[in-house]
Amino acid sequence: xxxSIERPAGATSTSATDHSSAAxxxxxxxxxxxxxxxxxxxxxxxxxxxxxxxxxxxxxxEVVMFIGPSGCGKxxxxxxxxxxxEPTSGTITIGGEDVRGRDADELRRTIGYVIxxxxxxxxLTVADNIAVVPKxxxxxxxxxxxxxxxxxxxxxxxxxxxxxxxxxxxSGGQQQRVGVARGLAADPPVVLMDEPxxxxxxxxxxxxxxxxxxxxxxxxxxxxxVTHDIDEAIKLGxxxxxxxxxxxxxxxxxxxxxxxxxxxxxxxxxxxAGSTLKQLSLSRVDELQMLPWTTARVGxxxxxxxxxxxxxxxxxxxxxxxxxxxxxxPWLRNLRRGGSIDIARRDELITLDQRATLNDALDTxxxxxxxxxxxxxxxxxxxxxxxxxxxxxxxxxxxxxxKEAQQARADGAVS
Amino acid sequence: MGEFIAERRQQIxxxxxxxxxxxxxxxxxxxxxxxxxxxxxxxxxxxxxIANAVSAxxxxxxxxxxxxxxxxxxxxxxxxxxxxxxxxxxxxxxxxAVVGLAGVDPTLLESARGMGMSPVGVLxxxxxxxxxxxxxxxxxxxxxxxxxxxxxxxxxxxxxxxSYIWRGLTQTGGANALNYALVxxxxxxxxxxxxxxxxxxxxxxxxxxxxxxx
Numbered sequence: 001x002x003x004s005i006e007r008p009a010g011a012t013s014t015s016a017t018d019h020s021s022a023a024x025x026x027x028x029x030x031x032x033x034x035x036x037x038x039x040x041x042x043x044x045x046x047x048x049x050x051x052x053x054x055x056x057x058x059x060x061x062e063v064v065m066f067i068g069p070s071g072c073g074k075x076x077x078x079x080x081x082x083x084x085x086e087p088t089s090g091t092i093t094i095g096g097e098d099v100r101g102r103d104a105d106e107l108r109r110t111i112g113y114v115i116x117x118x119x120x121x122x123x124l125t126v127a128d129n130i131a132v133v134p135k136x137x138x139x140x141x142x143x144x145x146x147x148x149x150x151x152x153x154x155x156x157x158x159x160x161x162x163x164x165x166x167x168x169x170x171s172g173g174q175q176q177r178v179g180v181a182r183g184l185a186a187d188p189p190v191v192l193m194d195e196p197x198x199x200x201x202x203x204x205x206x207x208x209x210x211x212x213x214x215x216x217x218x219x220x221x222x223x224x225x226v227t228h229d230i231d232e233a234i235k236l237g238x239x240x241x242x243x244x245x246x247x248x249x250x251x252x253x254x255x256x257x258x259x260x261x262x263x264x265x266x267x268x269x270x271x272x273a274g275s276t277l278k279q280l281s282l283s284r285v286d287e288l289q290m291l292p293w294t295t296a297r298v299g300x301x302x303x304x305x306x307x308x309x310x311x312x313x314x315x316x317x318x319x320x321x322x323x324x325x326x327x328x329x330p331w332l333r334n335l336r337r338g339g340s341i342d343i344a345r346r347d348e349l350i351t352l353d354q355r356a357t358l359n360d361a362l363d364t365x366x367x368x369x370x371x372x373x374x375x376x377x378x379x380x381x382x383x384x385x386x387x388x389x390x391x392x393x394x395x396x397x398x399x400x401x402x403k404e405a406q407q408a409r410a411d412g413a414v415s
Numbered sequence: 416m417g418e419f420i421a422e423r424r425q426q427i428x429x430x431x432x433x434x435x436x437x438x439x440x441x442x443x444x445x446x447x448x449x450x451x452x453x454x455x456x457x458x459x460x461x462x463x464x465i466a467n468a469v470s471a472x473x474x475x476x477x478x479x480x481x482x483x484x485x486x487x488x489x490x491x492x493x494x495x496x497x498x499x500x501x502x503x504x505x506x507x508x509x510x511x512a513v514v515g516l517a518g519v520d521p522t523l524l525e526s527a528r529g530m531g532m533s534p535v536g537v538l539x540x541x542x543x544x545x546x547x548x549x550x551x552x553x554x555x556x557x558x559x560x561x562x563x564x565x566x567x568x569x570x571x572x573x574x575x576x577x578s579y580i581w582r583g584l585t586q587t588g589g590a591n592a593l594n595y596a597l598v599x600x601x602x603x604x605x606x607x608x609x610x611x612x613x614x615x616x617x618x619x620x621x622x623x624x625x626x627x628x629x
Contacts, residue, residue: 084529109531119526123544123623133530166625182530192529 029061031222032095032189034081039090041076041247050076051247053090058239060095060189061220065237067227067270073247074226078192081224082111094190109136112191112221117199118179120167126152126178127163133186151181154215173204180212184219193225197232206360209235210353214378217355230271234259235281235357242267255282277359280395285361285375286354288394290384293318293374298327298343302335318374319343324381326351326374351376354383358391365391419594427598434575435606437568438561441497445504445561446554452505453512453550454538466513470506478503478567486571496565496573503564504557511553515546548622555614562607566599576602 034057041051051073058064066074079085081092083104092099099107120129127148134144152159155177167175176197183191196212197205209232216223227233233240234255242250242258244266251263259278262268271278295318296305309317309332319328319341328343335341352364352373364373365388372387420427456462481499489495519542527537543550569577576599583596 082529084525105531105533107531108529113526113529115522115526115529117522119520119522121523121527121541121545121625123625125625132527132532136531136536166623168625 029220030187030189031061031220033060033093034058034190034222034224035091035093036077036081037091037093039077039080039092040088041073041080041085042088049088049246051080051087054247054249056241056249056252058222058224060222062238063216063223063225063236065225065227065233065240066243067230067233067240068243068247068250069245069270070228072243072245074241074243075194077243077247078194078224078226081190082108082113082192084108109133109186110188110190112183112185112188114179114183114191114193114196116195117172118167118175118177118182120175120178120182122167125164125166126157126170129167129178130182130185132182137186139186147185148181151184152178154184154218155181156211157181171204172200173208176200176204176208177211180208180215184215184221188221190222190224193223195226195228198228205232206356206363210356210360212236213355214353218378231278231281234278242270279398280359280362281357283358283394283398284354285352285356285358285386286383288358288361288386288390290375290386291372291390293385295320295382296341297322298341300341301339302341303338305341306332306335316370318382318385320382326376326382329370329374349374351380352386353378358394361386362388362391416594416597419591420598423598427602430574430576430578431602431606434562434565434577434603435610437493437496437500437573437575438558438565438606438610441500441561441565442504442508442554442558445501445557446508446550448501449505449508449553450512450543450550452509453516456513457516457542463513466509470510473502473506478564479570482568482571491572493573495571496568496575499568500561500564504561507556507560508550508553511556512546512550515549515553516542518549519545544623545626548618548626548628551614551618551622555611558610558614559607562603562610566603576606 036054036056039051039054040049042049054073054077066078068074076085080087081094081099083099094111120126121132124132127145130148130151131144134147139147148163149159152162157174157177162170162174162178167178170178176199180196183193197208200208213236225236227236237255239253240255240258241252244250250270251258251267253263258267259271259282262271292312294305294309294312294314296302296308297320305317309315314332316329316331317335318326319330321327326349328349330343350364350368350373352361352375354375354377356364361373365371365386372385374385375383377383452466456466478499481502482495485495485498489498523541523545524537527541528534532540565573565575566577566580569575569581572578579595579599579602583592583594583599586592586595
């Protein structure tokens with residue numbers, strides 16, 4: 001078992017706009033710190049180094065996103081952590097231990113590794129794919145099987161249905177989920193990800209990102225993730241490392257600070273236009289004021305539910321199943337027939353994870369006929385409803401507090 | 416013809432088994448040799464042109480000529496026949512094994528290494544299982560080809576049905592010449608069909624459902 005450490009207060013920026021998951025004080029952390037010191041990678045026959053002297057500390061339990069133009073050395077830097085690439089000089093420590101102090105194969109079994117598309121072995125079943133590292137670690141059959149079950153649950157794939165399938169029988173998103181499960185199989189304190197969601201369509205990617213945030217919230221691993229997508233970096237990262245050629249650090253900071261105060265023109269260019277819009281992906285749905293909505297359970301009396309909704313001024317009702325998961329959002333006119341509420345699970349009901357960004361929330365609301373969205377937690381249970389007004393209210397209050405902070409700084413400068 | 420076979424029923428059955436036995440053993444040895452070579456070639460890519468040249472020349476070399484070349488070294492009998500058949504049997508398997516191993520997605524290999532599999536583990540658990548369908552296709556070609564080569568190798572008193580064909584040829588015009596040639600030929604085809612069926616079954620049993628075609 002890895003020790004659970006409480007995150008020290010003020011580990012990240014405490015500015016008014018800081019709402020990253022890192023700020024939550026009650027999170028449990030199972031990750032350990034990664035340190036790179038003066039790490040250099042030179043390939044023979046090349047004039048300039050692929051990585052010239054990279055020094056970096058990745059705090060325990062944080063997600064750090066490596067981003068930069070292609071060829072900047074971000075993937076090389078990542079692969080030096082698990083020694084898929086050996087550094088020319090410099091030291092890398094994980095949890096204070098030099099990675100060169102142990103056998104490379106043994107080291108890698110203690111580091112999760114997730115790459116684009118999941119990179120599952122096509123000749124192995126889902127269960128066998130996930131069991132690769134546990135088998136290398138010589139876990140017992142029972143322990144491995146239990147762990148596979150647990151992980152499939154964690155990534156939202158029903159074990160009974162998916163355990164014995166082969167990768168080609170899965171969708172891209174499902175393959176990627178199995179890839180994440182495989183990376184977490186032996187409960188490694190550190191997980192390395194190389195463009196994990198690069199190979200799936202945008203909607204699936206958004207879903208997978210939300211799930212990853214949910215999983216990370218539960219597990220508190222130290223995650224280093226390479227991406228080329230600045231929006232993904234902003235959404236997933238507790239910190240973002242922006243690199244230019246030669247793995248030169250342009251800025252290493254929280255997404256909030258990178259957006260609000262780019263260190264230089266390179267970063268500003270990289271972050272690109274519309275940084276105000278991008279701020280939308282920094283706030284999460286659970287920061288919004290949830291609207292209390294009329295809910296009813298399957299089997300409840302429809303007429304009674306309609307009365308309650310009318311009293312509250314609602315024109316529709318959220319129907320929950322026995323485990324409190326929303327299954328439908330019918331209009332009152334569809335319930336006036338009376339009797340008991342009898343609605344089967346509808347796949348088209350799109351819910352919003354409470355860790356989703358406001359960006360995703362707006363997106364969901366725009367495509368919903370209800371002009372709102374049902375919010376659920378990581379277990380798919382019902383939390384509340386948000387609408388456009390909750391988003392604008394939140395943004396206004398944020399703007400106000402940002403102005404206040406700016407004003408305070410200006411006052412401070414004057415006096 | 417019916418009488419010819421009836422008189423020699425036991426002998427023919429025995430020779431068919433001998434023929435199958437020779438070919439099976441040769442193909443087995445050839446497969447092991449070819450896969451081993453292919454693994455080396457896959458590791459040291461510089462070897463690939465050499466291997467291609469050798470197999471190209473090898474396939475143009477008439478089997479009859481090889482038998483003649485081997486004769487001074489290994490003398491008459493089973494050893495010469497065996498060596499000759501193995502030589503030809505290696506070539507198709509080698510070619511397919513090289514292609515099969517090279518066809519394994521490099522990102523899979525990297526992800527295997529990244530999870531802490533040893534190089535041998537990667538070979539046995541990832542590369543070979545994924546290349547196996549292609550290798551097995553090579554084995555089937557090799558098996559078919561070896562059936563014919565083994566008949567030629569009977570010229571140096573190797574075992575099997577080849578001797579029937581040779582006797583048919585040397586006795587041309589004689590009473591049973593045609594019968595000998597036909598029994599030899601049809602017998603070999605029958606053995607070849609059964610062998611191919613067995614390889615199909617082997618494929619069914621050993622190729623993972625996750626990579627099987629259809």
